[in-house]
Amino acid sequence: MIRTVGLHKAFGPKTVLAGVDLAVGQGESLCVIGQSGTGKSILLKCILGLVAPDGGQVFWQDRPLDAATRPDFFRRFGMLFQGGALFDSLTVWQNVGFRLRQRMPDARARALAIEKLARVGLGPETADLMPAELSGGMAKRVGLARAIADDPEVIFFDEPTTGLDPIRARRINDLIRGIVTETGATAITITHDMDSVRAIGDRVALLQDGHIAWDGPVAGMDRAAPLAGFLGRS
Amino acid sequence: MTPIRLVGRIVLRIIGAVGAVTLFVGRGLFRLHPFHGRALAGQLVQIGWLSLPVVGLTALFTGAALALQIHSGGARFQASDVVPAIVAIGMVRELGPVLGGLMVAARVASSIAAEIGTMKVTEQIDALVTLSTDPMRWLVTPRLWAAVLTVPVLVAAGDIIGIMGGWLVGTRSLGFGSAAYLANSAAYLESWDVLSGLIKGAAFGLIVAASGCWWGMRSGRGAEGVGRATKSAVVAAAVGILAANFVLTGLFFE
Ligand SMILES: Nc1ncnc2c1ncn2[C@@H]1O[C@H](COP(=O)(O)OP(=O)(O)OP(=O)(O)O)[C@@H](O)[C@H]1O
Ligand SMILES: [Mg+2]
Numbered sequence: 001m002i003r004t005v006g007l008h009k010a011f012g013p014k015t016v017l018a019g020v021d022l023a024v025g026q027g028e029s030l031c032v033i034g035q036s037g038t039g040k041s042i043l044l045k046c047i048l049g050l051v052a053p054d055g056g057q058v059f060w061q062d063r064p065l066d067a068a069t070r071p072d073f074f075r076r077f078g079m080l081f082q083g084g085a086l087f088d089s090l091t092v093w094q095n096v097g098f099r100l101r102q103r104m105p106d107a108r109a110r111a112l113a114i115e116k117l118a119r120v121g122l123g124p125e126t127a128d129l130m131p132a133e134l135s136g137g138m139a140k141r142v143g144l145a146r147a148i149a150d151d152p153e154v155i156f157f158d159e160p161t162t163g164l165d166p167i168r169a170r171r172i173n174d175l176i177r178g179i180v181t182e183t184g185a186t187a188i189t190i191t192h193d194m195d196s197v198r199a200i201g202d203r204v205a206l207l208q209d210g211h212i213a214w215d216g217p218v219a220g221m222d223r224a225a226p227l228a229g230f231l232g233r234s
Numbered sequence: 235m236t237p238i239r240l241v242g243r244i245v246l247r248i249i250g251a252v253g254a255v256t257l258f259v260g261r262g263l264f265r266l267h268p269f270h271g272r273a274l275a276g277q278l279v280q281i282g283w284l285s286l287p288v289v290g291l292t293a294l295f296t297g298a299a300l301a302l303q304i305h306s307g308g309a310r311f312q313a314s315d316v317v318p319a320i321v322a323i324g325m326v327r328e329l330g331p332v333l334g335g336l337m338v339a340a341r342v343a344s345s346i347a348a349e350i351g352t353m354k355v356t357e358q359i360d361a362l363v364t365l366s367t368d369p370m371r372w373l374v375t376p377r378l379w380a381a382v383l384t385v386p387v388l389v390a391a392g393d394i395i396g397i398m399g400g401w402l403v404g405t406r407s408l409g410f411g412s413a414a415y416l417a418n419s420a421a422y423l424e425s426w427d428v429l430s431g432l433i434k435g436a437a438f439g440l441i442v443a444a445s446g447c448w449w450g451m452r453s454g455r456g457a458e459g460v461g462r463a464t465k466s467a468v469v470a471a472a473v474g475i476l477a478a479n480f481v482l483t484g485l486f487f488e
Contacts, residue, residue, distance in 0.1 A: 050360045074366045085357035089276075099365050146365075 001026045001061060001186050002154065007046050008055035009039070016042050018210030019056065024203075029180045029187045031197045031218070033230055034207035040190045041082055043207065044156050047188075048079075078152035082159050082190075084143035086131040092117070093127040096145045116145040121171055137164045144172065148179055155179070157189040161196050173199035194230060197221070206230070259444045262374040263382075273376040281342050281377070281443070282384025286391060288341055289334045293392035296329050297321055297399030305408050317408065318418035321400035323427055326393045327487075331431045332479050334392040335438030338385055339471035343446040346377055347467035350450025351460035359451075374447045378440060385439030386432040393431065430486045437482060438475045445470040 007020040016039035024030040034040050045051040047058050049070055058065040060073055086095045094101070097113035114124045120141040131139060140163060147155055160176060161169035177200045180187045189200060197204050197218060204221050206214040214226040221227050300321045308314040350373055353359050362369045397419055404410040410418075445467045453463035 045360065048360075048364065050363060071366065074364055077364060079361070079364045081357045081361055083356055085361040087358055087361070088353070098367075102366075 001028075002047065002065075002188070003059040004043075004047060004056060005059070006056040007043065007053050007058070009042055009046055009051065009053050015210055017046065017053070017056075020207070020210070020212055022205060022212055022215075024186055024188055027180075027184045027186055029177075029189065029200055029202045031189045031191055031201035031204045032207055033191060033194075033197065033204060033227075036192075038207050039210065040207055041158055044079075044158060044188065044190065048156075073154070076153040077155070078147035078150065079156040080140070080143045080147040080158060080160055082162075084131075084136075084139035086134075086139055086142055086146070088131050090131075091127065092122075092129050092131065092134070092142050095131065095142060096149050098146060099150045113145070113149065116149050117142070119148070119175060120145045121168065137168060140164065141168075141172070144175075151183060153183075153185055155185050155187045157187065157191075159190055159192065161191065161193050169193065169196070170199070176200045255444070255448060258374075258448055259378065259440070261370055262378045262444070262447065265368075265371060266375065268371065270372055270376055273372060274380060277376045277380035278384055280345075281338070281380045281439075282387060285338050285341055285384075285388055288337045289388045289392045290395045292333050292337050293325070293330060293396035294399040296333055297325055297396030297401075298403045300324055300329065300396075301400035301403040301408065305404075314408075316418070317404055318400065318410065318415045319422040321404075322397050322419040322423050325396035325400070326423065326427050326431045328431075328479075328483070330393040330396055331389045331434035331438060332475065334389050334435065335385065335442065335475045335479075336472055338381075338388065338439065339442045339445075339468060339475060342381065343442045343467045343471035344464050346443060346446025347450040347453070347464045348460055350447060351453030351463040354451065354453045355455055355457075355460060369451075374451075377443045377447055381439035381443035382436050383439075385442070386435035389431055389435035390428075393428065426486075430482075433486075434479060434482050437478055441474040441478060442471045445474060 001024060003023040004020055007017050007022075009015075009017040020043060022030075022032075022043075032040055032043065042051055046053040046056075047065070049058075049065070049067075060069060063069055065073060086092075087098070090098070093110050093113040096116050097109035100109035100112055110127065114127050117124070117126060122138065122141055122145070126134075126138070126142070131142070134142065140160070144157075144160060147157070157176060161172050164172060173196050176187065176189065179185060180200065187200070189196065191197060201218045203216065204214075204218050204227075205212050206226055208226070214224050216224060222231065301317055304317045304320045305314050308316060308320075350359075353373070359369050359373075362372055401412070401415050401419070404415045405412050449463040449467035449470065453459045
């Protein structure tokens with residue numbers, strides 16, 4: 001469904017992506033792991049065109065994902081950014097209902113937004129807070145609610161559980177798994193958390209030195225030598 | 235590198251930059267669909283209404299000081315009775331728009347650049363794009379129009395307050411009668427004096443908002459990047475206002 005071919009990105013002399021080939025099928029949940037600073041977030045941004053790649057191509061449903069096809073893609077897309085990326089000038093519910101407000105009255109968008117907040121474990125009392133009043137973990141969950149608010153077909157999660165306590169992290173993993181299986185959405189999740197990978201991934205890919213160093217089913221990752229470091233048996 | 239090459243490269247750079255900024259402003263001003271009315275309303279308050287105290291105080295003190303200056307300077311050639319007319323013309327044609335514009339530059343260019351720059355470094359601009367919202371239309375267009383529409387109003391308010399500043403000084407300490415002062419202020423003022431100042435105000439508003447948005451959108455990474463963007467925006471806006479003032483004054487009055 002989404003496929004990258006030879007994605008390349010360098011910042012000055014520093015090559016971050018050196019030819020990344022990655023594919024994720026319809027309804028599949030792919031986890032991308034890799035050390036901090038290897039370019040996982042940049043990979044997502046290159047796929048989305050938020051950062052212009054120096055080389056390579058991205059395909060969506062076998063068509064190039066470019067300026068012409070991106071508006072259509074974004075309408076079916078949701079993303080949780082690594083830092084939440086909530087709009088400071090809008091309240092929590094206005095953030096969550098950002099897309100909904102473009103096509104329905106505020107009262108309905110607000111009701112739906114509160115529903116989505118409940119799914120990520122936040123009560124209706126958070127709806128009227130400003131992002132600056134939230135803790136880091138809360139902001140992350142609001143970002144998650146915003147990503148799933150309009151029932152997207154494709155979802156990217158950039159480190160959904162980083163900065164959450166283990167109990168919340170497990171709940172978020174369950175939530176993501178639930179969304180992906182219920183709606184049949186296609187998901188790419190970046191994570192450092194192997195429990196997350198086990199909980200939500202069908203497949204896992206390791207990004208290392210600008211390449212995909214290993215790519216296979218989650219069930220097989222315990223026997224994969226390149227993943228040893230991540231699994232804590234170095 | 236030979237000097238000619240260096241000059242050529244610098245000239246090309248400048249032409250490129252001017253082209254890029256022009257394109258940016260053109261897009262920001264004229265790509266109006268979909269139009270974000272709520273965002274415009276917020277910016278009208280932020281840029282216009284909340285700048286009124288600063289611009290008003292600036293005008294008040296400037297008008298008052300101008301009256302004192304012209305009174306003492308004019309005494310050298312027995313012209314101190316034209317104080318009201320010269321204060322009015324000076325405020326309306328030059329000092330109202332320029333000082334008002336500079337104060338708005340300090341207040342607004344910096345805050346626009348800091349706000350948009352922060353949005354850039356915290357991925358909020360990226361988030362807008364993924365939510366099918368064009369950052370130009372959502373962030374830049376409302377700010378440009380709000381500044382173009384409100385700065386002339388601020389200038390008009392500044393003109394009146396500045397003349398009143400002169401009137402205060404004139405009647406309290408220079409011995410003018412209240413009615414005579416006001417009559418003399420109005421007597422020599424032509425409508426083009428006022429109108430030209432308001433047009434300058436619109437141009438300065440555009441310069442302020444455009445440099446805030448431009449530098450904010452180009453902010454580098456981290457707090458340092460935002461700080462640098464803010465500084466550049468204020469400097470560019472202030473220099474831009476003074477340069478544009480020279481050009482416009484030449485166009486209007488030569
Ligand atoms: N705009 C930029 N300019 C220069 N270098 C950049 C830029 N954006 C990212 N980088 C560099 O690219 C590399 C990859 O960044 P990226 O954010 O993708 O890392 P990551 O794999 O997501 O790490 P983490 O797990 O810590 O989030 C980093 O070394 C970073 O310094
Ligand atoms: Mg990252």
